[in-house]
Amino acid sequence: MTMKTIDDININERLYQLNLGPQHPSTHGVLHFLLTLDGEVVVKAEMLIGYTHRGHEKMAENRIYEQFYPNSARMDYLSGMIFNTGYCEAVEKLCGIEVPKRARYIRVITSELNRVASHLLGVMDFVMGIGAYTPFLYGWDDREIILDLLETITGSRLTYNYSRFGGVRVDIDQTFCDSARRFIDRMRERFKLYNDLITGNIIFIKRTVGVGVISKDVALDYGVTGPTLRGSGVNYDVRKSEPYSSYEDFNFEIPTKEEGDCMARYLVRLAEIEQSLRIIEQAMNNLPDGPIRADVPCFITPPAGDCYHSFESARGAVGYYIVSDGTRIPYRLKVRAPSFSNLFVMSKIIPGHFVADLVAIFGSIDVTVPEIDR
Amino acid sequence: MNMTQLPIIKDIYGFLGPDLLVGVVGLLLVLIFVPLNSAFLVWVERKVAGHIQLRPGPMEVGPHGILQSLIDAVKLMCKEMITPDLADKPLFWMAPCIVVIPAIVCFVVIPFSPVMQIRELNVGILLIFAFSSISGLSIMMGGWASNNKYSLIGAVRAVAQSIAYEIPLLLSTMSVIIMSNSFKMSQIVSDQSTVWNFILQPVAAIIFIICSTAETNRAPFDLVEAESELVSGFHTEYTGMRDALFFMAEYTAMFIASSMAVVLFFGGWHGPFFSGIVWFVLKAYFLVFVTVWIRWTFPRLRFDQLMNFAWKVLIPISLLNLLVTAIVIKVL
8 A cells, every 4th residue: 555645745636634533433532633634644643632531640639649549440431440540550659558469469350350351342342343333342341340340349330449558459259250250251151252243254354464554663653552562572571571460460562563454453452362361360369368458548648759650551651640748739740641642653654554354353453542632 | 815806906907917017016025125125134243243243132122132223224214314525416415315226126027936036137147246236336426426535445445345245146157158158047947846956056156155155245345335444435425215225236236146146056946845925035145154253254355366366367267167167067
């Protein structure tokens, strides 16, 4: 496919603009693409963001640390548990709180369950963007089990408020572990179904192989992280490179693909689901006894200073940067959102692709808009 | 009592003659059948999709939701029909009216059974092809008149797609016509009393089914209304009953395409135990079921892949098939 840029074409010739979004079936959330099209070929793509800006970072500056728990999960509503846990870990790092091992294991289990749910949704949403509606609902059927499971311990289905400074709110019991094990067995069976229904489908292969190639260099230049980066052949995962919680205890692999196309990103996500299931299984088998929360006062007052905590959400490396001035209210809280970098690499790779490919690439990058806007 | 003995029928019969009477009655039957059939097919589509997707589908209105589409039709009739300010109003208004013409006219020549055919034409198949091309025109009109970029892209895709896929469709039909030596639909069906053309012409049959799926804009060739790209393509700006007319035309086109396939390849009314009409309708609905099944299983092709598939794969194969058929018929 030849790359055409805006400079190669006489502007009076035949270009027109198309507003894809903010209200559009495939720009889930409210993302706005301003496309310059030549027929159906995208010449230039601009991403306009900010439609769901709620000012979470500013909100943090006006409330005590404990009051920010619910906000953290509402940034990326698809990996809310991971964001929630990450926030607690950032504050624990700032205060130097030692978390009991059992709580750390429970955090790993719930975060990985959340990651599986998020990847299922991401993969299936991508497949739906390509036009296959049925696999989407099959994926949601599996995801539903995770939501039910997490609901038993957290009380909510999407925007969890489960982690606490120094531990977690509710302990997990044998029933939870049994249900999780049943889910793991079921999920492993389902991979065969997904391979038959999606991965082996000739139309799916035609639509994804070689489409939206993000080369290694471009990915690194744009600060792409997560499965999108690993689909471009870079072996980087915060869980391995800077282990937090207790990821250093578990034996798992970082799946990577060299191709960098939509298919590679899809396969990396599926492989990551498999790895997450392995982590959950190991964590449940070796779940230590003990308290689920350290002895932490009701309202914490971190010492003056700052801290940066990085963790791997379902979309990539998230960073929480917290500056404390020694009061009960954060002086500044900054979030590094992976979707932002992952989305804006599209402006580099989209030109020359069809509108239909744009939907596929957008789906394969798996962006949540509220996380970009915050 | 014999209906023809009624005085009024006698009068009309005497006044108009047998052909016109059959025509009028047939038209009335078609006008009743087309909306009911579309409503039924919408229900079938939703129900099959539901069961494929591990959910029950419509369940509320009537037993297993069978009346759901009728209720939906009532709702659509009650809705306001919005015309965009910048739309080309006459064209915008005409497009949904024109789209139902092929849906109704094509029924004229379909032989449901040896006797149930409104009009026997020597060029029955050509009539169906000619009139089903009108739907492309109305889609273009609707898409252009909406003055919406999604609609326009959908309309342009529709025209390119229908031109590309009509060629292999006709070529695969030609191989059947060469075998039967006739354009008459009843003649083609009569020739299949012992062996279905599907056995003799499997390649043509498969190409015909693929192309008729594309002609009726069904997945995986539904680029004209590709939801994830074009919102809903050429009928994005249509509301209420106008939108419903497009849907009605689509589902009727599906039924006509399946009927054509039944006539050409699946032995028409031939079958044991039941009368001709039962077999015909059963076969046609089975083929409709297959297209619904395909829709809810496969992803969508991209536009360039769609065109490549037609021009580089289907047309050469169907030409070759036509050539082989012609040689074999000549030699035998």
